[in-house]
Amino acid sequence: MLIHPGWNPVAFQVGPLAIRWYGLMYLLAFLLFYLLGKRRLAHSHHGARTGLAPKDLEDLLFFGVLGVIVGGRLGYVLFYKPGVFLADPLTIFAVWTGGMSFHGGLVGVLLALGWFARRRGIRYLDLGDFVAPLVPLGLAAGRFANFINGELWGRVTSVPWAMVFPEARDGLGRHPSQLYQMAGEGLLLFAWLWWYSARPRPRGAVSGAFLVGYAVLRFLAEFAREPDAFLGTVLGPFTMGQLLCVPMFGFGVWLLWRAYRRSPAGPQAASG
Numbered sequence: 277m278l279i280h281p282g283w284n285p286v287a288f289q290v291g292p293l294a295i296r297w298y299g300l301m302y303l304l305a306f307l308l309f310y311l312l313g314k315r316r317l318a319h320s321h322h323g324a325r326t327g328l329a330p331k332d333l334e335d336l337l338f339f340g341v342l343g344v345i346v347g348g349r350l351g352y353v354l355f356y357k358p359g360v361f362l363a364d365p366l367t368i369f370a371v372w373t374g375g376m377s378f379h380g381g382l383v384g385v386l387l388a389l390g391w392f393a394r395r396r397g398i399r400y401l402d403l404g405d406f407v408a409p410l411v412p413l414g415l416a417a418g419r420f421a422n423f424i425n426g427e428l429w430g431r432v433t434s435v436p437w438a439m440v441f442p443e444a445r446d447g448l449g450r451h452p453s454q455l456y457q458m459a460g461e462g463l464l465l466f467a468w469l470w471w472y473s474a475r476p477r478p479r480g481a482v483s484g485a486f487l488v489g490y491a492v493l494r495f496l497a498e499f500a501r502e503p504d505a506f507l508g509t510v511l512g513p514f515t516m517g518q519l520l521c522v523p524m525f526g527f528g529v530w531l532l533w534r535a536y537r538r539s540p541a542g543p544q545a546a547s548g
Contacts, residue, residue, distance in 0.1 A: 277449040278439040301421035305414030325402045343388030344381045351380010379520040401480040408486035409469035416462020423454035453501040460493040478539035480531045487528025491521040
């Protein structure tokens with residue numbers, strides 16, 4: 277079996293200030309969003325449909341970051357620890373204790389995009405289609421940070437690449453599920469969406485493809501990931517992460533159906 281390297285979660289320290297890998301991965305995610313966004317705007321059909329200029333990416337990123345942080349924290353408390361929140365509502369502000377939910381962050385980002393789109397007079401789905409391919413590499417960075425920290429490990433397994441995570445404190449070989457998610461929800465989803473969005477698609481199709489792709493890949497990865505100790509499985513063998521993927525998948529399928537139903541003549545029909 278492999279042994280987790282046991283990296284220090286602190287990348288480096290400047291006096292009393294400790295710079296953690298998790299924070300650095302967040303910064304990398306935001307940087308990738310900005311750089312990839314500039315590249316997408318260089319292609320005429322992306323810029324034409326949103327009306328965005330490179331300088332607008334900074335504002336878009338700012339509101340997106342707010343959506344991720346606020347929505348991610350709210351989602352974690354409400355989806356995963358509602359009892360704790362009801363007993364002590366102030367725990368929602370205890371961000372130093374850890375706990376962020378992707379699905380909550382997604383809701384936060386969707387609301388932030390809606391506000392941004394309304395202020396700029398941009399069609400909401402056009403903005404969503406522009407942003408969707410910029411997200412997966414940031415997710416990959418986040419999962420790699422989970423791996424560095426030795427957290428969110430996988431279930432016990434006997435596969436040849438099983439890994440012992442010291443933080444699990446049981447000496448058992450487990451799936452390195454953080455790397456599975458980095459490869460699936462991060463790298464694979466990015467490659468698919470970048471290719472799919474390279475040509476004009478019906479309005480809402482890229483957004484739908486993101487939702488469907490993430491939901492399927494996350495649902496599958498959860499079978500290898502150890503359920504949260506304080507929650508376990510729900511509704512039989514399923515995890516909370518899998519249950520939250522179901523409405524995400526359904527909404528994505530609806531968006532794709534709606535997009536292509538309104539554009540029977542092909543992708544170019546909805547490019548205006």
